[in-house]
Amino acid sequence: MCGTILSGAAVSSQAQAQEAAQAASVAPTDNTIRSIVVNGAQRLEPTTVLSYMKLRIGQTYTQESADQALKDLFETELFKDVSIRNDQGAVIIEVVENPVINRILLEGNKRIKEDKIYPEIRLAPRQIFTRSKVRADVARIVELYKRKGRFAANVEPKMVQLDQNRVDIVFEINEGPKSKVQQINIIGNEEFSDGKLRGEMVTKQSRFYRFFSSSDTYDPDRLAFDQQKLRQFYLTEGYADFRVISAVAELTPDKRDFIITYVVEEGDRYQFGEVTVESEIRDFTAEFLTPQLPMKAGDFYNAKQVEDTVERLSETAGLFGYAFADVRPQFTRNKDTLTMDILFQVAESDRVYVERIDINGNTLTQDKVVRREFRLNEGDAFNSFQVKRSANRIKSLGFFQEDLEIEQKQGSAPDRIILEANVEEKATGELQLSAGFSSVENFILQASVRQRNFRGKGQELRASASYSSYSQSIELGFTEPYLFDRNIAVGADVFRRDLNSFNYVNSDRQTTFEQLTTGFQIRAGVPITEYLSASLRYGLSQDDVTLEPSLFFTDSNSDGIRGNSPADVCEPLLAGRYLCDALGNRTTSSIGASLIYDDRDNRIRPTRGQSIVGSVDFAGLGGSVKYLRGRLNASKHWRVLGDFIFTASAEGGYIHPLENRSTTAGDGIDDVRLTDRFFLGEPQIRGFDIRGVGPRVVRSSTIPGLDTNGNPINVIVDASSGTQTDDAIGGRAYYLGRAELEIPLGSGARELGLRPSIFVDVGAVFNVVQPLLLTDLQTQSSGTVATRDATGAVIRDATTGAIITATGPLYLSLDDTGQAVQVVDAVNASGVANPIATNFTEGFFGDSPKPRVSVGFGVNWNSPFGPFRIDIAKALLKEPGDDTKLFTFNVGTQF
Numbered sequence: 001m002c003g004t005i006l007s008g009a010a011v012s013s014q015a016q017a018q019e020a021a022q023a024a025s026v027a028p029t030d031n032t033i034r035s036i037v038v039n040g041a042q043r044l045e046p047t048t049v050l051s052y053m054k055l056r057i058g059q060t061y062t063q064e065s066a067d068q069a070l071k072d073l074f075e076t077e078l079f080k081d082v083s084i085r086n087d088q089g090a091v092i093i094e095v096v097e098n099p100v101i102n103r104i105l106l107e108g109n110k111r112i113k114e115d116k117i118y119p120e121i122r123l124a125p126r127q128i129f130t131r132s133k134v135r136a137d138v139a140r141i142v143e144l145y146k147r148k149g150r151f152a153a154n155v156e157p158k159m160v161q162l163d164q165n166r167v168d169i170v171f172e173i174n175e176g177p178k179s180k181v182q183q184i185n186i187i188g189n190e191e192f193s194d195g196k197l198r199g200e201m202v203t204k205q206s207r208f209y210r211f212f213s214s215s216d217t218y219d220p221d222r223l224a225f226d227q228q229k230l231r232q233f234y235l236t237e238g239y240a241d242f243r244v245i246s247a248v249a250e251l252t253p254d255k256r257d258f259i260i261t262y263v264v265e266e267g268d269r270y271q272f273g274e275v276t277v278e279s280e281i282r283d284f285t286a287e288f289l290t291p292q293l294p295m296k297a298g299d300f301y302n303a304k305q306v307e308d309t310v311e312r313l314s315e316t317a318g319l320f321g322y323a324f325a326d327v328r329p330q331f332t333r334n335k336d337t338l339t340m341d342i343l344f345q346v347a348e349s350d351r352v353y354v355e356r357i358d359i360n361g362n363t364l365t366q367d368k369v370v371r372r373e374f375r376l377n378e379g380d381a382f383n384s385f386q387v388k389r390s391a392n393r394i395k396s397l398g399f400f401q402e403d404l405e406i407e408q409k410q411g412s413a414p415d416r417i418i419l420e421a422n423v424e425e426k427a428t429g430e431l432q433l434s435a436g437f438s439s440v441e442n443f444i445l446q447a448s449v450r451q452r453n454f455r456g457k458g459q460e461l462r463a464s465a466s467y468s469s470y471s472q473s474i475e476l477g478f479t480e481p482y483l484f485d486r487n488i489a490v491g492a493d494v495f496r497r498d499l500n501s502f503n504y505v506n507s508d509r510q511t512t513f514e515q516l517t518t519g520f521q522i523r524a525g526v527p528i529t530e531y532l533s534a535s536l537r538y539g540l541s542q543d544d545v546t547l548e549p550s551l552f553f554t555d556s557n558s559d560g561i562r563g564n565s566p567a568d569v570c571e572p573l574l575a576g577r578y579l580c581d582a583l584g585n586r587t588t589s590s591i592g593a594s595l596i597y598d599d600r601d602n603r604i605r606p607t608r609g610q611s612i613v614g615s616v617d618f619a620g621l622g623g624s625v626k627y628l629r630g631r632l633n634a635s636k637h638w639r640v641l642g643d644f645i646f647t648a649s650a651e652g653g654y655i656h657p658l659e660n661r662s663t664t665a666g667d668g669i670d671d672v673r674l675t676d677r678f679f680l681g682e683p684q685i686r687g688f689d690i691r692g693v694g695p696r697v698v699r700s701s702t703i704p705g706l707d708t709n710g711n712p713i714n715v716i717v718d719a720s721s722g723t724q725t726d727d728a729i730g731g732r733a734y735y736l737g738r739a740e741l742e743i744p745l746g747s748g749a750r751e752l753g754l755r756p757s758i759f760v761d762v763g764a765v766f767n768v769v770q771p772l773l774l775t776d777l778q779t780q781s782s783g784t785v786a787t788r789d790a791t792g793a794v795i796r797d798a799t800t801g802a803i804i805t806a807t808g809p810l811y812l813s814l815d816d817t818g819q820a821v822q823v824v825d826a827v828n829a830s831g832v833a834n835p836i837a838t839n840f841t842e843g844f845f846g847d848s849p850k851p852r853v854s855v856g857f858g859v860n861w862n863s864p865f866g867p868f869r870i871d872i873a874k875a876l877l878k879e880p881g882d883d884t885k886l887f888t889f890n891v892g893t894q895f
Contacts, residue, residue, distance in 0.1 A: 031060050031061050031062070031089075032058065032059075032060055032061070032089050033055065033056070033057050033058060033059050033060070033061050033086075033089055033091050034057065034088075034089035034090060035057060035089070035090045035091065036050060036055060036056075036057060036091045036093065037090070037091070037092050037093065038050065038093045038095065039092060039093065039094050039095070040094050040095040040096055040097070041095055041097065042097055042165060043097060043100075044078065044097065049073070049093065049095060052072050052073055052076050052078075053068070053069035053072040053073055054068065054069065054072065055069045055091060061086045061089070061091060066084045066086070069084060069093075070082055070084060073093075073095070077098065077128070077130040077131075077132060077133075078097060078098055078128060079095050079096060079097055079098060080096045080097065080098050080099070081094075081095070081096040082094070082095050082096070097165065098128050098129045098130060099128075099129050099159075099161070099162075099165045099166055099167040100126060100127070100128060100129070100165060100166050100167070101123060101124065101125050101126065101127050101128070101129050101166075101167060101168075101169055102125060102162055102166040102167060102168050103125050103168050103169075104118075104121060104123055104124070104125065104168075104169045104170075104171070105168060105169070105170045105171070106118075106170075106171050106173065107170060107171070107172045107173065108172055108173040108174060108175065109173045109175065110175060111148065111150070111175050112144065112145065112148060112175075116144070117141060117144065120137070120140040120141055120143075120144050121137045121140070121141070121171075122136060122137055122140075123137055123169060129159070129167055129169070134157045134169065137157075137171070138155045138157055138171070141155045141171060141173065142154065142155055145173075145175065145176075147219070148178075148217075149178045149179050149180075149214070149217030149218055149219060150175055150176050150177070150178055150179060151176075151179040151218065151251070151258075152176030152177060152179060152255055152256060153173065153174060153175050153176045154173075154174050154176070155171050155172070155173050155174075156171075156172040156174075157169060157170070157171055157172075158170045158171075158172060176256075177256055178217055179217065179218045179256065179257055179258060180206035180216050180217060180218065180256075180257045180258070181203055181204065181205055181206055181216050181217070181218050181257065181258050181259075181260060182205070182206055182252055182257040182258065182259055183205060183259045183260070184198055184201070184203065184205055184259075184260045184261075184262070185259065185260070185261040185262070186198075186261075186262045186264060187261065187262065187263045187264070188245070188263055188264040188265055188266065189264055189266060190266060191237075191239075191266055191269075192237075197230060197233070200229050200230060200233045201226040201229055201230070202215060202222055202225060202226055202229065203215060203216070203218075203219070203222050203223065203226050203260070204216045206257065218249065218257070218258040218260075220249070223247055223249055223260065224247075226247075227244045227247055227262070230242075230244060230262070230264065231243070231244065232303070232304065234266065235301075235302070235303035235304070236302045236303060236304045236305075237269070237300065237302075238269040238270050238271065238300035238301040238302065239266050239267050239268070239269055239270070240267070240268075240270045240301055240303070240333065240340060241265075241266075241267030241268060242264070242265065242266055242267050243264070243265050243267070244262060244263070244264050245263040245264065245265055246261075246262070246263045247260065247261070247262050247263075248260070248261050268335075268338050269300065269301075269338065270300070270301040270333070270338050270339060270340045271297075271298055271299060271300055271301060271338065271339050271340070272295050272296065272297055272298065272299045272300070272301055272339065272340055272342065273297060273332070273334060273337070273339035273340055273341040273342075274297060274341045274342075275290075275293055275295050275296070275297065275341070275342045275344075276290055276342075276343055276344070277289040277290045277293065277313070277343075277344045277346065278343055278344070278345050278346065279346040280346060280347055280348035281317065281320075281322060281325065281346055281348060281349060284316075284317060284320060284322070284346060289313065289316075289344075289346075293309060293344075294308075294309060295309070295342075297339075301340045306329055306342065309329075309344065310327045310328075310329060310344070313325075313327045313344060313346060314327050314384075315384050315385070317346065317349075317384075318382065318383060318384025318385070318387075319383055319384060319385055320351070321351040321352055321353075321381040321382050321383065322349050322350075322351055322352060322382075323352035323382040323384070323408055323417045324349050324350075324352065324410075324417075325346060325347070325349050326346070326347040326349065327344060327345070327346050327347075328344075328345045328347070329342050329343070329344050329345075330342070330343040330344075330345055350414050350415040351381065351382075351415060352381070352382040352411075352415055352416065352417045353379060353380065353381055353382060353415060353416060353417070354376050354377070354378050354379060354380050354381075354382055354416075354417055354418075354419060355378065355411035355412060355413075355416035355417060355418055356378055356411070356418045356419070357371065357374060357376070357377075357378055357418075357419045357420075357421075358418060358419070358420040358421070359371060359420075359421045359423065360420065360421070360422045360423070361422055361423040361424055361425065362423050362425060363425060364425055364428075364453065364456045365399055365423075365425060365453055365456045365458070366456045366457055366458075368485070369397075369399075369453075369456065369457060369458040370394060370421060370423065372482060372485075372487075373390060373393040373394045373397065374390045374419075375387075375389050375390045375393070375530070376390065376419065382417055387406050387408070387419065389530070390406060391404055391405060391406045391421075392601045392602060394421065394423070395602055396602055396603040396604065397453075397458065398426075398428070398452060398604055399423075399425060399426060399428055399452070399453050399458075400423040400424060400425060400426060401423070401424040401426065404421070404422075404423060404424075406419055406420065406421050407419070407420045407421075407422065408420075428451060428452040428453035429450070429451045429452075429453075447464065447465050447466075449462065449463045449464075450462040450463075450464070458481050458482065459478070459479065459480050459481070460477070460478065460479040460481075460491075461477075461478050462475075462476070462477045462478075463475070463476050463477075472497075472498040473495065473496065473497040473498065474495070474496050475493060475494070475495040475496075476493065476494045476495075477491065477492065477493040477494075478491060478492055479491035487526065487527055488524065488525070488526050489524065489525040489526075489535075490522075490523070490524045490525075491522070491523050491524075492520065492521065492522045492523070493520060493521045494519075494520045495517070495518070495519060495520070495521075496516075496517070496518045497515075497516070497517045497518075498514070498515075498516050498517075499514070499515045499516075499517070500513075500514050513545055513546065513547050513579055513582060513583075514545070514546050514547075514548075515543060515544070515545050515675055516543070516544045516545075516546075517541050517542070517543050517544075518541065518542050519539060519540050519541025519542060519588075520539065520540060520541075521537055521538065521539035521540075522537065522538055522539075523535060523536065523537035523538075524536050524537075531597055531598060531599040532595070532596070532597050533595075533596045533598075534593065534594065534595050534596070535593065535594045535596065536591070536592070536593050537591070537592045537593075537594075538590070538591050538592075538621075539588070539589075539590050539591075539592070540587070540588070540589050540590075540623075541587070541588050542585065542586070542587050542588075543585070543586050543587075543588065543675060544584075544585050545582050545583050545584060545585075545586075545674075545675060546583065547570060547575055547579060547580075547583060549568060552570055552571060552575040552579070552580075553568040553569060553570055553571055554568050554569055554570075554571045570583055576697055576699070576727060576771070577668055577771050577772045577773075578668075578674060578697060578727065578729050578771040579674070579727070581669055581673075581674070581771075582673060582674040582675060586623070586624045586625050586673070587622070587623040587624050587625070588619050588623050588624075588625040589619065589620070589621045589622040589623035589625075590617050590618060590619040590620075590621070590623075591617070591618055591621055592615060592616060592617035592618070593615065593616055594613060594614065594615040594616075595613070595614045595615075596611070596612070596613050596614075597610075597611065597612040597613075598610075598611045598612075599611075600637060606637045606647075607637055607639050607645050608637050608638060608639055609636070609637055610634070610635065610636040610637070611633075611634065611635050611636075612632075612633070612634045613631075613632070613633045613634075614630075614631070614632050614633075615630070615631050615632075616628070616629065616630045616631075617629045617630075619658075620658055625659075625673065625676065626657070626658035626659040627655050627656060627657050627658055627659075627672060627676060628655070628656045628658060629653065629654070629655040629656070629676075630653060630654055630655075631651065631652070631653035632651060632652055632653070633649070633650075633651040634649065634650050634651070635647060635648065635649035635650075636648050636649075640741075642744070643744035644741060644742065644743060644744060645741070645742040646739075646740070646741050646742075647738070647739070647740045647741075647742070648737075648738070648739050648740075649737070649738045650735070650736070650737045650738075651735070651736050651737075652733075652734060652735035652736070653678055653733065653734055654732060654733045654767075655672055655676060655677065655678065655732050655733075656732070657670075657671035657672045659671060661673075662769075668769060668770060668771040668772030668773075669769065669771075669772075670732075670768050670769035670771075671769075672732055672768075674729060674730065677729070677730030677731055677732060677768065678694075678730055678731055678732070678733070678734040678765050679691045679694065679728060679730045679765065680692075680693040680694055680734050680736065680763055680764070680765040681693050681694075681728070681883070682885060682888055683888070684736055684761075684763070685736060685761045685762075685763045685852065685854060686759070686761050686854055686856055686858070686871045686873040686888065687761065687854025687855070687856060687873030687874055687875040687884060687885065687886070688852065688854065688875060688878075688882060688883060688884055688885060689883035689884065689885040691728035691730075692728070692882055692883035692884065692885065693763065693764065693765055693846070693852050693882055694728060694730065694731050694734070694764065694765035694766060694846050694847070694882075695728070695729050695730065695731050695765070695766065695768045695844070695845070695846045695847040696726055696727060696728045696729060696844075696845055696846050696881050697726075697727045697729060697771060697773070697843070697844055697845075698726050698727075698843050698845060698881055699727075699843075726881075726883060729768060729771065730765065730768065731765040731766045731767050731768045731847065732766075732767040732768060733765070733766055733767045733849075734763065734764065734765035734766070735763055735764060735849075736761070736762070736763035737761070737762045737763060738759060738760070738761050738762075739759065739760045740757050740758070740759040740760075741757060741758050741759070742755060742756070742757045743756045743757060743758070754859060754860070754861050755859070755860040755861075756857065756858070756859045756860075757857065757858055757859075757860075758855075758856070758857045759855070759856060759857070759858065759873075760853070760854070760855050761853070761854045761855075761873070762851045762852065762853045762854075763851065763852060764848065764849050764850060764851055764852055766846075766847050766848055766849045767847070767849075768847055770844050770847070771844065773843070773844060843881075845879070845880045845881025845882075846879050846880070846881040846882060848879050850877075850879060851877060852875065852877055852878050852879065852882060853875070853876045853877040854873045854874060854875045854876060855873065855874055855876060856871055856872050856873030856874060857871075857872060858870060858871035858872070858873075870887075870888070871887075871888050872886060872887055873885075873886065873888075874886065
């Protein structure tokens with residue numbers, strides 16, 4: 001056998017070499033990781049820290065692997081600082097954890113409240129602090145200020161160290177001034193001036209008079225919108241090729257404001273060429289539609305008119321039941337002739353039927369309250385007009401948001417549609433205490449409880465009480481709009497009103513008579529058509545009209561106290577025949593009816609449509625008052641010149657007596673009582689005082705009169721100063737007209753609730769029997785002039801000195817021209833004189849149908865302390881005796 005034989009020593013040496021080689025393969029070197037230790041971790045476990053990096057025991061430690069580990073740990077954003085060192089294979093990782101946020105504070109914010117800023121901050125208490133999140137929050141806060149027009153705002157975050165590795169984060173905010181648009185430059189416009197184009201923009205140049213508006217605040221979103229506004233304007237003027245080449249906003253050198261520069265290219269102006277309609281819908285023919293188009297060949301091209309025509313054709317198709325009619329305008333531009341041919345293509349579509357009506361969002365209001373306002377039912381043919389009408393009726397309820405729309409969604413088949421009303425309920429219950437001051441009523445206090453959607457059924461329940469210097473009232477009322485779920489409205493009111501009528505002694509207001517009315521009214525209304533309805537009502541009330549006896553009654557027993565004796569009666573010398581005639585209790589039992597036409601888009605604040613109300617009331621179903629009264633009211637609203645709202649309204653009325661109260665011819669008694677007549681003035685016709693228009697008796701004092709003690713009488717007429725009183729006595733007929741234009745303002749003013757308007761008012765009240773004035777009373781003997789003696793208690797003939805006696809209450813001596821010069825106290829058969837002696841004259845004015853006209857402007861303001869209305873009006877046409885007033889206001893508050 002052949003082979004190699006090794007000695008025992010060789011074998012042993014070989015085994016040792018193999019063991020050494022194996023040992024060398026696992027023995028650590030200076031770059032091999034033998035252990036990894038984490039120091040400094042407080043909240044985190046060391047194993048959690050190790051899981052964030054790729055270093056492991058047994059790996060070779062290199063600078064690259066250490067750098068990657070540092071990067072991995074910092075990317076977790078859990079650590080404020082991290083360091084790694086290698087000590088002969090023992091890797092030690094030192095970490096400093098990011099602190100925990102204790103709270104977040106804001107400093108320096110005044111223009112934007114904390115509740116607006118905190119939602120922009122992503123950091124929150126008990127979260128781990130990270131620099132990247134702080135930077136992101138700073139950027140969001142700065143962006144919030146930019147959206148508010150404050151581009152100079154800056155935010156400095158600061159960290160306040162607390163114990164237990166906690167910190168407070170403080171955002172120090174320097175809001176800076178509001179960035180305004182200092183100037184708007186337009187380059188390239190030749191056909192229209194810079195001022196004209198700036199007027200089309202929403203953004204305005206900063207001017208001192210725009211302190212109520214935010215339109216001069218720089219907003220980059222508004223910059224893009226203004227480019228669209230410019231394009232829309234030029235397209236409506238026929239410039240179909242117009243484009244905005246560039247729009248640049250540059251900060252001024254002081255970094256406070258902006259200068260905006262637009263570069264535009266106007267292009268050529270086009271006219272309409274051939275305009276036709278092509279329809280694939282049956283019964284919706286081109287022969288019928290083409291003549292109805294608003295644009296004609298030769299008119300300047302108007303893109304807005306084209307859009308409106310597309311919408312009108314779609315709505316017209318909707319009237320025929322085609323809810324998803326596709327109307328597409330096809331344009332053919334002829335550059336040689338500068339004309340634009342348009343073909344309106346109406347694609348074929350199926351007639352659509354209402355599959356389902358969905359109502360969402362009504363948590364309180366019952367479903368049927370909304371559903372009964374729909375003019376369409378499930379299964380009906382679709383009609384776009386009825387859908388819009390349904391939305392307007394739902395908004396007129398006042399229970400939901402103003403911008404309510406009824407969405408149209410595709411149903412289960414091409415010819416089915418789902419109508420969906422997504423409503424947002426508003427508060428309909430009102431518990432209100434209000435106080436205010438009025439130029440008419442002085443101090444006013446009101447309290448009311450009202451629920452306009454009682455139990456979610458659309459019922460109205462109300463109770464109110466009011467108190468002012470001249471009127472007090474308490475009223476209870478209930479209205480059920482749908483009786484037994486039928487379209488029949490019923491209601492009832494119970495009331496008690498205490499009214500102090502008044503006149504003016506120069507600028508001082510004086511109470512004349514007091515009218516206390518207690519009664520009730522029941523009413524019912526039914527619709528006749530969609531816009532026409534009728535109502536019936538019955539009312540029963542008792543009126544008690546009184547005068548203050550101590551001021552207006554005689555002193556029959558000469559005890560020095562007027563009204564102290566049953567024989568004391570109303571003294572025409574003090575009160576006037578017209579007031580004495582109004583005294584007493586009376587009961588009015590009346591039935592009335594109204595016919596109402598109303599197609600306004602919103603009954604609360606209409607912008608278009610009209611309303612006509614005709615009513616007639618008959619008093620005489622029992623009671624002591626008999627008359628027939630008719631009234632007619634009409635109003636119409638238009639949206640003009642964009643967002644301007646123009647309102648024209650007119651009303652008139654006439655009351656015809658059905659009883660004869662006059663006992664003798666010429667006694668000056670009107671068959672219609674003073675408290676039943678029409679009156680006109682503030683607030684119906686601005687520019688005139690309350691009851692400042694129409695028939696009135698004016699009493700002027702000339703010579704002081706004395707009472708039984710020889711003191712000047714100073715009750716209604718201030719005899720010592722020669723002032724006058726002015727009593728409006730109303731009329732049987734009146735008319736009133738008003739034209740008013742509500743002016744839209746910028747978004748800033750709208751946010752403040754400002755709604756200014758200019759107006760013209762015209763009206764008159766007239767037709768009353770002239771009351772018997774004191775100058776009409778017969779003298780005891782023609783030409784007699786009477787005087788008091790030194791004591792002022794006895795009336796004597798001025799010539800003979802004899803005491804004048806008579807059984808009548810009053811006598812007046814006249815001069816040669818028939819003018820009153822002195823009023824004489826009459827004495828009774830026993831020679832006891834009435835303690836009244838005042839020199840004055842009376843005149844009757846204002847009983848004329850000639851129009852009174854006023855013009856002016858006013859502002860409604862939903863102020864933070866309540867509604868405020870101010871009017872400044874100038875009377876242009878008036879009649880003798882009318883009382884004018886330039887300035888009126890009304891303000892109140894809620895608490």
